[in-house]
Amino acid sequence: MKYLLPLLTLLAVGCQDKLLGLTDNALPLVHIKVKVTGDLQQLRPPATLGETPHLRVALVWGAVYVPDPFCAIYQVLPLDPSATAVAQAGCRDVFGFVPTQVGESVAVAADGSATLDLINLPNAAVLVGEVTSRVGYASILVFDDRNDNGTLELHRAAQRNTGPGGGGPGGGGPGGTAMPDSATPTVKGDFVYGASFISMTQPDQRIAYLEGTFDANNALYGLFYPRTGCADGPTTGFSILSAGGFSALLGLQALAGAGGDLEDPATCSVKTLDSTVTIPLQATETVRDVACSGGGTSGVVRYSEPKSQPDWLQPWACVPVKYSPCLLGIAIPGQDCSKFDAKARPALAVAAAPADCKGNTHYVLKGCATDPNCAAPEWDYTTPAKKPVWWPCDIGSTP
Amino acid sequence: MIISPNRTLFGLLAASSLWLACGAVPAWADEPVAPPAAATASAQESPWRVDAGLLTGLPAALGTGMTGGVAAGVLHAGTWTWGARASYSQATEYTTTWATTHREIRLRAVGAMQRQIGRGFVGLRLGAGATALYESRARAQAARLGDAASSLNTSAWALLPGGELEAFIALPIVGPFGLGLSAGPSVHLVDGSVTPGWLAQLTAVWWP
Numbered sequence: 158m159k160y161l162l163p164l165l166t167l168l169a170v171g172c173q174d175k176l177l178g179l180t181d182n183a184l185p186l187v188h189i190k191v192k193v194t195g196d197l198q199q200l201r202p203p204a205t206l207g208e209t210p211h212l213r214v215a216l217v218w219g220a221v222y223v224p225d226p227f228c229a230i231y232q233v234l235p236l237d238p239s240a241t242a243v244a245q246a247g248c249r250d251v252f253g254f255v256p257t258q259v260g261e262s263v264a265v266a267a268d269g270s271a272t273l274d275l276i277n278l279p280n281a282a283v284l285v286g287e288v289t290s291r292v293g294y295a296s297i298l299v300f301d302d303r304n305d306n307g308t309l310e311l312h313r314a315a316q317r318n319t320g321p322g323g324g325g326p327g328g329g330g331p332g333g334t335a336m337p338d339s340a341t342p343t344v345k346g347d348f349v350y351g352a353s354f355i356s357m358t359q360p361d362q363r364i365a366y367l368e369g370t371f372d373a374n375n376a377l378y379g380l381f382y383p384r385t386g387c388a389d390g391p392t393t394g395f396s397i398l399s400a401g402g403f404s405a406l407l408g409l410q411a412l413a414g415a416g417g418d419l420e421d422p423a424t425c426s427v428k429t430l431d432s433t434v435t436i437p438l439q440a441t442e443t444v445r446d447v448a449c450s451g452g453g454t455s456g457v458v459r460y461s462e463p464k465s466q467p468d469w470l471q472p473w474a475c476v477p478v479k480y481s482p483c484l485l486g487i488a489i490p491g492q493d494c495s496k497f498d499a500k501a502r503p504a505l506a507v508a509a510a511p512a513d514c515k516g517n518t519h520y521v522l523k524g525c526a527t528d529p530n531c532a533a534p535e536w537d538y539t540t541p542a543k544k545p546v547w548w549p550c551d552i553g554s555t556p
Numbered sequence: 557m558i559i560s561p562n563r564t565l566f567g568l569l570a571a572s573s574l575w576l577a578c579g580a581v582p583a584w585a586d587e588p589v590a591p592p593a594a595a596t597a598s599a600q601e602s603p604w605r606v607d608a609g610l611l612t613g614l615p616a617a618l619g620t621g622m623t624g625g626v627a628a629g630v631l632h633a634g635t636w637t638w639g640a641r642a643s644y645s646q647a648t649e650y651t652t653t654w655a656t657t658h659r660e661i662r663l664r665a666v667g668a669m670q671r672q673i674g675r676g677f678v679g680l681r682l683g684a685g686a687t688a689l690y691e692s693r694a695r696a697q698a699a700r701l702g703d704a705a706s707s708l709n710t711s712a713w714a715l716l717p718g719g720e721l722e723a724f725i726a727l728p729i730v731g732p733f734g735l736g737l738s739a740g741p742s743v744h745l746v747d748g749s750v751t752p753g754w755l756a757q758l759t760a761v762w763w764p
Contacts, residue, residue: 174712176617176691183653184708278697368700394701
């Protein structure tokens, strides 16, 4: 008994590992190695040359986004020159990466290298699928953190047809264009100079995060930045997926339900995070869309009341309010194109003034924000007394 | 005026010790205590007391939360009242990036002084010994990454000197069986620092 306590004490002194307890040392879950190539100085807009650049990379998770039919059709197909002009000026790349959440960000070293240490995994809001199999895609954006706050601010399109929650401060951009329907930006916006995943119509390297196993036949995955044609999908956890990109016309046909593979299998690859993601710098004007959030306009055209004249200096066109694969001449089972009136043009589409993010507005004389043919119209300007004198398009209550 | 709970507790224990030490019938008195007529004969006659039950307290080295588990012990009342106790308990606490679990095995040699009140016993029990502690830290979200991130999880062993001073009550209820209740402050030596804590136990008692 009298030896017990000294013995235990000796044991205690000599037998302790380092206890960490609740020490909150946040070890990164994974590391993503990035290499930025190119000369930033040659790409900087003249107005920013007086600033000290703060080049950073950020991991940005992609939104579930389906382009609105007007943009998808008229941006790709030369059906109507004036409508195509609106789509080119007022629609983002319909197959482009649409950001939704900005994740980790880190400064780029002088030699162009950077390592993103991920402390947190993406949350369920950016994953598509079910709990047994869901996937998220991210693009690594290279940006000049002009306000030096250590993160990337996403921009939003200043479009009037986004409904509640749409629009908002653009956050600046080349030229610092003021937003027509929002407050003047109060911060200097970040400029994007490159991205690993810009558009599905360009070669891309996307960061994939998969929980469970990837089911290539899952219809949801076919709508979420599809890369059909690539034999291998993402692996469980993080991986780097590459693909060569597909033509916009092929993508449009796929959107219309034509099916078929999009990617050339020879251009596809799946790599682990041991690989380095190389991102070439490019002019900010060519990559600006990837920092523009979708603004809740996914997949639908939203309509506005023609209370005041639009900016006629911007491209405008009279366009349909009903979009159909019939416009593309694509035969879809169950679709009777003989009843589709492709000539009706009861909506006025106007591109937003040039700003950080492209936007457009669709006006109709009668209808609701999401349906110009709604049973109980929110506005009706079709009577001769109320019809705006400047209205250039059809009245056509039934397109 | 703010009264520290620890100071109050130690004050009560000191007063209790004094009361027990000056009491008419200390347990280490040479003469055996005569049981009251109403007391259970076997409980009063046996010098041994065995108990087992539930334990809760502040984790030895976690700094927060409550550890919970089971405890058992034996006490022999004679010239000296001595015994041994052992317990197992565990506690898990969370930070934004870690879930930390401490599993503790407390081994104690105990000495006690007690006196009889009615059919029960009250006293103070001083325990000293070591606490074997196994720490496992699980990185939050690592499980979602599968095996790839399992290496982020850590574990460690430690043997910490420690002790408790508990006030206790043991009450025979049916024959040689009864209930025991004890509570009091504890200390551990963690990384060279004295770390205070507390402990409470509710046990079933057997006087063999």
